[in-house]
Amino acid sequence: xxxxxxxxxxxxxxxxxxxxxxxxxxxxxxxxxxxxxxxxxxxxxxxxxxxxxxxxxxxxxxxxxxxxxxxxxxxxxxxxxxxxxxxxxxxxxxxxxxxxxxxxxxxxxxxxxxxxxxxxxxxxxxxxxxxxxxxxxxxxxxxxxxxxxxxxxxxxxxxxxxxxxxxxxxxxxxxxxxxxxxxxxxxxxxxxxxxxxxxxxxxxxxxxxxxxxxxxxxxxxxxxxxxxxxxxxxxxxxxxxxxxxxxxxxxxxxxxxxxxxxxxxxxxxxxxxxxxxxxxxxxxxxxxxxxxxxxxxxxxxxxxxxxxxxxxxxxxxxxxxxxxxxxxxxxxxxxxxxxxxxxxxxxxxxxxxxxxxxxxxxxxxxxxxxxxxxxxxxxxxxxxxxxxxxxxxxxxxxxxxxxxxxxxxxxxxxxxxxxxxxxxxxxxxxxxxxxxxxxxxxxxxxxxxxxxxxxxxxxxxxxxxxxxxxxxxxxxxxxxxxxxxxxxxxxxxxxxxxxxxxxxxxxxxxxxxxxxxxxxxxxxxx
DNA sequence: ATACATACC
DNA sequence: TACTGGTATGTAT
Numbered sequence: 001x002x003x004x005x006x007x008x009x010x011x012x013x014x015x016x017x018x019x020x021x022x023x024x025x026x027x028x029x030x031x032x033x034x035x036x037x038x039x040x041x042x043x044x045x046x047x048x049x050x051x052x053x054x055x056x057x058x059x060x061x062x063x064x065x066x067x068x069x070x071x072x073x074x075x076x077x078x079x080x081x082x083x084x085x086x087x088x089x090x091x092x093x094x095x096x097x098x099x100x101x102x103x104x105x106x107x108x109x110x111x112x113x114x115x116x117x118x119x120x121x122x123x124x125x126x127x128x129x130x131x132x133x134x135x136x137x138x139x140x141x142x143x144x145x146x147x148x149x150x151x152x153x154x155x156x157x158x159x160x161x162x163x164x165x166x167x168x169x170x171x172x173x174x175x176x177x178x179x180x181x182x183x184x185x186x187x188x189x190x191x192x193x194x195x196x197x198x199x200x201x202x203x204x205x206x207x208x209x210x211x212x213x214x215x216x217x218x219x220x221x222x223x224x225x226x227x228x229x230x231x232x233x234x235x236x237x238x239x240x241x242x243x244x245x246x247x248x249x250x251x252x253x254x255x256x257x258x259x260x261x262x263x264x265x266x267x268x269x270x271x272x273x274x275x276x277x278x279x280x281x282x283x284x285x286x287x288x289x290x291x292x293x294x295x296x297x298x299x300x301x302x303x304x305x306x307x308x309x310x311x312x313x314x315x316x317x318x319x320x321x322x323x324x325x326x327x328x329x330x331x332x333x334x335x336x337x338x339x340x341x342x343x344x345x346x347x348x349x350x351x352x353x354x355x356x357x358x359x360x361x362x363x364x365x366x367x368x369x370x371x372x373x374x375x376x377x378x379x380x381x382x383x384x385x386x387x388x389x390x391x392x393x394x395x396x397x398x399x400x401x402x403x404x405x406x407x408x409x410x411x412x413x414x415x416x417x418x419x420x421x422x423x424x425x426x427x428x429x430x431x432x433x434x435x436x437x438x439x440x441x442x443x444x445x446x447x448x449x450x451x452x453x454x455x456x457x458x459x460x461x462x463x464x465x466x467x468x469x470x471x472x473x474x475x476x477x478x479x480x481x482x483x484x485x486x487x488x489x490x491x492x493x494x495x496x497x498x499x500x501x502x503x504x505x506x507x508x509x510x511x512x513x514x515x516x517x518x519x520x521x522x523x524x525x526x
Numbered sequence: 527a528t529a530c531a532t533a534c535c
Numbered sequence: 536t537a538c539t540g541g542t543a544t545g546t547a548t
Contacts, residue, residue, distance in 0.1 A: 024538055086535095110539040112535085125535090128538040171535050313533045345545060384540060410541095421527095431538085435529060476540085 027431035035315070039322040046337045054336035061335040061351065068355030073270055074292035077245050079164075079177040080267045080275035081252070083156060084284035086173035088115035089262050090152045091142050096203050096228035103140045104132060109386070112144060116284060155260045163252055176272050179248060189243040190251045193218075193236070194258055201225035201232040206257050208235060215239045227261065249287050270297070271358045277308055297356045302329040311349050316342070328354060375420065375443070376482050381411040382423065384476025389429040391469045397457050400424065403477045404456040408446050411479055418443035420481025422452060424459040429471030436463050443483050452479075 083089065087105035092098050092115070102118035104111045108129040121136035129141050153172040160167040164177035198208035203225060211217065217237045225232040239254065241247030249266045256264050267278025269290040274297075281288040290300055305327050307317035323341055325331050331338070331350060338347060352358075383406040390396065411419070423437040436459040444451055456477050464470075 022538090028538095106539080107537095109537055112539085126539090130537045173535080311533070315532060343546065378543075380542065382541070386539065388536095433530080437528060439527065474539090478541085 023430055032318075035319055036322065039319060042340050043323075046340050049337065049340065057337065057339045058335045061338060064348070064351045065355045068352055068357050071357045071359075072294070072297070072355070074294065074297075075180065076270045076292070077179040077183050078269055078272045078275040079179055079249065079252075080272065080279040081160060081175050081177065081256075081264050082266070082279045082283070083152075083173040083256075083262050083264045085113050085115050085119075086152075086262075087113040087144065087149055088118075090149055091145075093152075093203075093227060093261055094148075095142075096201075096225075096230075098140065098142075099202055101140065102136050102138060103142065104129070105142050105144055107141065107143065111141070152260060152262065156256060156262065156264075159256050159259050160252070162255075163248075176275070179245065183245050183248055186248075187243055189247050190241040192239050192241070192251050192254065194239050194254060196235045196237060197225075197232050198235070199225075199233040200230040201228055202230070203227045203261060205261055206254060208233070210254075211235060211237055211239070246287070246289060249289075253285075253287065271356060273310065273352070273358045274301075274356060276310055277304065280308070301354065301356050302327070302332070304328055306331065306350075306353070309353050312353075316346060374484050376484055377420075377480070379482050380423070380478050380480040381407060381414055381416060381482065382425075382476055382478025383407040383410055384425055384474060384478075386427070386474045389471035389473040391471050393461070393464060393469075396460060396464070396472055396475065400456045400460045400475050400477065401453045403475055404453040405449060407477045407479060408449060408452060411482065412446055414482075415485045416446060416479070416482045417485050418445045418483035419452070419479035420444075420483070421479070422455050422459070423476075423478040423480065424456055424463070425474070425476035425478065426460065426463055426472055427474035428467075429473050431473070434463065434467075436460075439481075443481075452477075 088098075088103055091103065091105055098115065100117060102115065102121060102123065104114040104118050104123060104125075106112040106125075106129055111123070111125055111127050111129050111132055113125045114123040114127075114132070118132070118136060118139055121132075121139070123132040123136050123139060132139055132141070149172055153169070156173070157167065157169055157175065160175050160177060163182065164179060166178065168176045170176060194206055196206045196208050196211050197203075199222075215237050217235050220233065220235045223232050223234060224230070239251075241251045241254075245268050249268060253264055253266060256262060263285040265279050265283040265285060266287040267275040267281065267290070268287065269275040269278050270292040274290055278288040278290050290296065306312050306320060306325065307314075312320075320326070320331075320341065323334060323337075325334055325341075331354065334341070338350065342350065383403045385399075385403065387399070419440070420443050421437060421439045423435055426434045426436075428434070438455055438459060446452075460475070
């Protein structure tokens with residue numbers, strides 16, 4: 001397979017300075033404190049638990065896991081495909097020189113993505129740009145260009161839908177496929193006509209090195225790269241891939257690289273949930289297969305750190321770590337007390353992780369939140385924004401009214417015609433977040449801008465009156481219980497191919513997409 | 527019904 | 536100087 005060009009060698013970063021005192025750090029410290037105190041409370045509860053209770057807990061755990069394990073479907077080939085450092089890679093199509101230089105996409109206050117050269121310095125997505133610059137002074141930060149990312153995502157989706165017409169996009173850069181039926185079809189493996197490149201051009205394309213002796217070169221020549229303008233040798237060839245899922249996914253990733261000039265990684269497992277975990281293992285530009293075999297599954301799951309599983313975020317992970325639980329194996333050693341440590345839904349998530357299955361029983365039905373009167377009670381639309389903290393009420397009122405208006409525009413763009421509930425979000429200078437909401441007696445049409453602005457303002461001023469005069473650093477307005485226009489009118493925009501997001505791939509429900517007959521096109525950079 | 531917390535990209 | 540924005544979902548009261 002093709003590999004990204006080697007990164008420029010750079011000296012390692014100096015160690016991070018200890019976190020100074022700031023409102024942000026104070027807030028983070030408070031949060032850690034609360035977590036510890038919570039854990040302390042639970043520990044004291046555990047110390048008072050009776051052996052009978054614990055035995056009951058242990059039995060429950062074993063029973064639930066055993067129950068879930070019967071849902072394992074070892075013959076399935078679930079695939080999760082994930083574009084590597086997506087925004088950064090797309091920016092490299094426009095400016096190929098960044099392929100080997102540390103670069104990130106985002107702004108001074110937050111980075112969305114960092115490319116791999118930047119990651120060598122410890123720069124990560126989700127890090128504020130100004131901190132990243134301390135780790136890597138030569139870091140180039142490019143602004144987000146969502147229009148372009150949507151185009152790239154569309155091309156990606158087009159390629160994948162040829163492998164599975166029911167492919168399910170989960171965000172712009174990720175997708176789930178089911179190739180269970182596909183794989184058995186080709187006992188002799190797969191072959192594909194491709195072009196591999198060599199020469200000065202370093203763009204993220206299939207490379208000459210990817211051609212093996214099993215492949216056949218049909219013709220070759222000397223041209224100029226259309227992306228970076230550098231000299232380029234090309235080799236038209238037929239590439240061959242081994243039979244089975246490994247070859248098929250190598251071919252799939254080669255096809256993605258050909259059609260989008262983007263590299264991706266893939267995970268293959270007997271459940272979507274595990275496939276997602278697997279796609280991170282050999283990233284970037286790699287793939288990992290978890291064999292559909294009970295012992296292999298158990299070994300893999302038990303040895304994995306819990307925080308790698310979708311749904312186990314920093315808070316749960318840190319909390320469990322306080323109890324000495326870091327891996328799934330650790331979890332099994334605390335069966336007796338798990339019930340005390342986590343919420344009910346977390347408990348079932350954890351048992352599902354242990355069992356290695358996607359969904360709890362009785363929840364496999366395709367579900368919609370849309371009710372008969374066209375109200376989608378699950379969906380919300382909103383706008384929020386951070387600004388220099390201020391306690392000036394006139395300014396804040398003006399801001400919330402403008403956000404109420406932009407949230408209306410955003411909702412209209414999604415085909416919303418009326419709303420049943422309005423949420424206001426306030427983040428104080430201390431980073432404490434508050435929300436207030438008001439449910440309406442009847443649906444408010446989006447044409448009633450004044451009313452929605454007035455209610456937003458009232459919720460805000462009431463909040464300020466209650467809290468006293470404090471600095472505010474973020475305001476947001478969000479609408480819920482959305483009345484939707486007839487679907488035929490709205491599904492036309494660039495993002496229409498995106499499915500409704502599903503949190504963490506925890507419960508991936510597959511959804512039929514429109515048949516796609518358009519030819520795959522290379523991303524248009526303008 | 528409302529507020530808050532957690533998660534994901 | 537400076538720590539996002541949009542959406543979903545679960546828990547507590």
